Amino acid sequence: MFNLPPPEILLQLSLNGALGGAMYGVAAVGLSLIFGTMRLIFLAQGAMIILAAYFVRALFYGLGIDPFLSLLIVVPVGLVVGWLIYQGLFRKAAAEEDRNVSLLIAVGLMFLVQNLMTVIWGGNTAGVVTSYTATGIELLGVRTSFTRSMGFLIALAGTGLVMLFLRKTIVGKAVRAASEDMDAATLMGISPHRVNAIAFAIGISLAGAAGVAVATTFPFNPFAGFIFSLKALVALALGGIGNVTGALAGGILLGLIEAYVQFFISGGWTNAIAYGVFLLVLMFKPEGLFSRPYKKA
Amino acid sequence: MSRALQWIAVLVVAALALLPFVPGAVDAYYFSFLFFVFLYAIMAQSWNLVAGYGGQISLGSHAFFGLGAYTTAILWSGNYLWGSLYDAHPGMYYFDPVTMLFGGLVAAVAAVFIGLPLLSKLHGDYFALGTLGFGEIVKVLFVNGGDFTGGAFGIVAPASAFDTLRPHYWVALGLMVATALAIRALMRSRYGLALIAVRDDEMAASANGIDTLKVKVAAFAGSAFIAGVAGSLYTYYIFHVGPDSVFDLDWMLLPLMMTVVGGTGTLLGPILGALVMYAVFDLARIVVPDYHPVISGLTIILAMLFLPKGMMRLGVMQRRKSA
Numbered sequence: 001m002f003n004l005p006p007p008e009i010l011l012q013l014s015l016n017g018a019l020g021g022a023m024y025g026v027a028a029v030g031l032s033l034i035f036g037t038m039r040l041i042f043l044a045q046g047a048m049i050i051l052a053a054y055f056v057r058a059l060f061y062g063l064g065i066d067p068f069l070s071l072l073i074v075v076p077v078g079l080v081v082g083w084l085i086y087q088g089l090f091r092k093a094a095a096e097e098d099r100n101v102s103l104l105i106a107v108g109l110m111f112l113v114q115n116l117m118t119v120i121w122g123g124n125t126a127g128v129v130t131s132y133t134a135t136g137i138e139l140l141g142v143r144t145s146f147t148r149s150m151g152f153l154i155a156l157a158g159t160g161l162v163m164l165f166l167r168k169t170i171v172g173k174a175v176r177a178a179s180e181d182m183d184a185a186t187l188m189g190i191s192p193h194r195v196n197a198i199a200f201a202i203g204i205s206l207a208g209a210a211g212v213a214v215a216t217t218f219p220f221n222p223f224a225g226f227i228f229s230l231k232a233l234v235a236l237a238l239g240g241i242g243n244v245t246g247a248l249a250g251g252i253l254l255g256l257i258e259a260y261v262q263f264f265i266s267g268g269w270t271n272a273i274a275y276g277v278f279l280l281v282l283m284f285k286p287e288g289l290f291s292r293p294y295k296k297a
Numbered sequence: 298m299s300r301a302l303q304w305i306a307v308l309v310v311a312a313l314a315l316l317p318f319v320p321g322a323v324d325a326y327y328f329s330f331l332f333f334v335f336l337y338a339i340m341a342q343s344w345n346l347v348a349g350y351g352g353q354i355s356l357g358s359h360a361f362f363g364l365g366a367y368t369t370a371i372l373w374s375g376n377y378l379w380g381s382l383y384d385a386h387p388g389m390y391y392f393d394p395v396t397m398l399f400g401g402l403v404a405a406v407a408a409v410f411i412g413l414p415l416l417s418k419l420h421g422d423y424f425a426l427g428t429l430g431f432g433e434i435v436k437v438l439f440v441n442g443g444d445f446t447g448g449a450f451g452i453v454a455p456a457s458a459f460d461t462l463r464p465h466y467w468v469a470l471g472l473m474v475a476t477a478l479a480i481r482a483l484m485r486s487r488y489g490l491a492l493i494a495v496r497d498d499e500m501a502a503s504a505n506g507i508d509t510l511k512v513k514v515a516a517f518a519g520s521a522f523i524a525g526v527a528g529s530l531y532t533y534y535i536f537h538v539g540p541d542s543v544f545d546l547d548w549m550l551l552p553l554m555m556t557v558v559g560g561t562g563t564l565l566g567p568i569l570g571a572l573v574m575y576a577v578f579d580l581a582r583i584v585v586p587d588y589h590p591v592i593s594g595l596t597i598i599l600a601m602l603f604l605p606k607g608m609m610r611l612g613v614m615q616r617r618k619s620a
Contacts, residue, residue, distance in 0.1 A: 100553070237426065
């Protein structure tokens with residue numbers, strides 16, 4: 001057996017894992033909303049996050065807008081883009097019974113976005129380096145990077161806003177009703193196209209917020225998005241599909257698992273173990289780790 | 298399939314089989330193009346069996362393709378099958394039916410192992426997600442497989458120089474035809490009816506005494522077998538089998554796309570889809586090399602927006618409308 005490392009290293013690991021995992025979480029919240037209403041695995045989510053990251057980078061180097069300030073631009077743009085993506089690409093497919101069609105449109109969109117980014121910005125790794133990129137801060141007695149902590153805050157705030165929207169507004173309630181039972185919701189006068197479009201708009205604007213976090217923290221390239229989509233799916237399954245706070249918690253848990261596996265076993269096994277946990281959860285606790293099992297009527 | 302269509306199919310296959318005898322054909326560009334169309338058509342049939350006829354959307358075909366490719370490369374480079382015979386006949390592993398069969402079997406056994414728990418517990422999208430996760434796990438296992446799998450670099454098959462594509466072409470054509478005929482026979486059997494019954498209404502099928510799990514796992518394993526053989530075939534073409542090449546997600550996404558464009562749950566749809574989509578991709582690669590993946594993405598989106606039921610169903614819909 002291995003020796004347990006000193007507590008400050010454990011704390012450090014946990015903190016970094018949780019902070020990194022929050023980014024998977026915010027991507028998973030977006031996936032969760034889209035999956036909830038449309039039953040669509042939106043594989044292009046990761047590509048949209050990277051697209052947002054490139055957009056943030058262009059704003060920073062082109063116009064000198066601070067990456068965190070650019071949230072004010074990226075999030076509204078994301079809302080509009082998400083709405084347009086739904087109306088232009090998925091509206092017809094959503095009515096189709098064969099859900100392969102929407103899945104494939106998502107795959108096509110992923111190809112398209114990835115390769116457009118390559119054409120525009122080249123295939124090399126890019127990053128955003130600001131005056132505070134290398135700055136560290138003290139948190140709970142451990143040092144961590146400022147940008148990672150900001151990413152965590154963005155994830156928390158994003159999820160919190162979505163929660164408020166779903167719980168407190170009438171439109172949010174309609175989205176929740178549609179995720180639970182689209183047929184019943186339609187009978188109550190909820191337009192499926194409107195809730196789907198809203199889910200997409202919020203999902204893509206969350207991708208925008210995640211893009212800000214990614215751009216400031218990691219180097220990225222046009223093809224980094226797909227791994228993000230997969231990780232977000234894992235986070236989604238851990239948290240319970242259709243459970244918004246669960247998705248964020250699932251992301252944080254995934255970040256922790258990755259950090260521990262990297263430290264105690266080896267970096268090469270992180271993905272296998274993350275997906276192994278994913279399969280086990282899907283099989284034995286498909287409602288997610290954080291929700292009480294409920295009986296279907 | 299109507300009688301006329303059957304004759305057309307026989308004639309087309311015969312013409313394709315004789316093509317390598319046309320002077321200059323082997324060196325022409327379209328020769329390797331056709332080889333890839335056949336390879337993708339086999340993969341598309343594999344996906345169509347489990348998803349089109351069986352209704353279980355699998356996102357793990359690339360794992361089975363890679364398993365078949367690796368099995369072939371490992372058996373060959375380690376000479377695990379033929380011992381001293383191999384020294385006397387250095388070309389022995391080339392398109393060796395036993396090696397290729399092993400490629401398919403390893404994939405099929407893996408499919409049974411993963412299919413039993415997944416298919417008994419997971420339905421619909423959850424099954425799709427599970428197979429996607431399975432594919433990633435297999436890839437990591439091969440990256441970390443040490444000397445046995447060659448790690449991140451993979452394995453180079455001990456092949457002599459490549460002189461002609463002819464045998465590849467014939468084997469691929471033969472396998473494509475064999476796959477289509479086998480699936481045709483299968484779907485006309487009792488088992489095929491059971492599979493369609495499970496797809497259309499699992500509850501009703503089970504109420505009529507069909508062991509739904511067995512039927513679904515068999516379709517999953519059959520699909521994996523076909524993908525494994527296709528992977529084996531690809532090893533003879535590429536020689537270097539690495540985790541990033543044979544476990545590439547494209548080996549799942551492209552056949553899926555071809556099947557849906559051609560028509561899921563039809564016999565000729567996957568072949569037609571493979572031909573048309575691969576032609577579009579390849580044309581884009583030649584005409585606009587810098588933008589070709591962009592064009593591919595656009596094509597998928599457009600095909601899905603305007604042809605969601607696939608090309609094979611186009612005729613059916615029009616006939617119904619006019620009737």
